[in-house]
């Protein structure tokens with residue numbers, strides 16, 4: 001795939017954020033006064049390779065998200081489209097894929113819940129797809145040891161350990177995940193079981209998925225402490241930028 005390839009980003013932002021606790025849908029919650037979704041859109045549109053961003057809004061929130069985009073400064077070289085999402089992340093990504101115009105050949109899928117991904121990580125994923133990988137994931141080595149367990153039948157019960165996978169071979173996977181468009185569309189058409197990321201659907205097709213370096217600031221805002229961390233990262237960036 002050449003450097004002439006056109007790249008679009010699908011941002012699934014339709015989740016409730018149950019693990020974050022009560023409040024507005026997660027993507028619409030503020031980080032230092034700006035909705036998380038706007039941070040995520042700016043992070044992706046910071047890549048000069050990205051010409052289109054498709055935002056997948058909460059099912060009944062597309063109008064609100066369109067207003068949000070109108071009310072915030074976004075790069076003029078990028079086009080924006082908003083569509084309503086579905087009941088699962090997979091359904092939401094599919095809704096975004098369905099509205100991609102002809103001429104797009106690389107698609108990134110990026111969680112709205114990862115608002116602080118640096119542009120170098122985005123560009124690294126795009127570069128690897130351009131170099132020929134059908135699917136690319138940014139990832140980091142793990143710092144904790146991981147145990148495989150027999151899940152408890154009742155919450156809170158002790159769980160027997162079944163195995164300890166070799167940590168050096170494990171990676172914690174982030175987004176944006178990058179794909180040759182035809183591969184991602186085929187994966188979404190063929191795989192019907194519920195999966196937690198898009199790359200695993202490509203794995204199920206038997207196609208190669210490669211890992212490029214992720215970034216610690218590309219973490220997912222999932223639980224309340226992650227909001228504290230995200231605001232601290234923004235404060236550090238502001239201090240480093242000198243304003």
Ligand SMILES: Nc1ccn([C@@H]2O[C@H](COP(=O)(O)OP(=O)(O)OP(=O)(O)O)[C@@H](O)[C@H]2O)c(=O)n1
Pocket residue numbers: 011012013014015016017018019020026027056085086087088089090092093110111112113114220221222
């Ligand atoms: N039906 C859904 C569910 C999730 N997502 C999006 O998928 C991304 C990753 O999901 P996650 O962090 O799990 O978000 P939630 O599903 O909102 O979180 P929770 O499981 O705590 O409710 C988020 O940007 C979320 O908005 C989506 O677009 N549509």
Ligand SMILES: C[C@](O)(CO)[C@H](O)COP(=O)(O)O
Pocket residue numbers: 089111172173174175196197198220
């Ligand atoms: C796609 C993802 O962010 C990769 O780590 C993750 O799998 C999303 O999982 P979630 O349970 O929907 O947060």
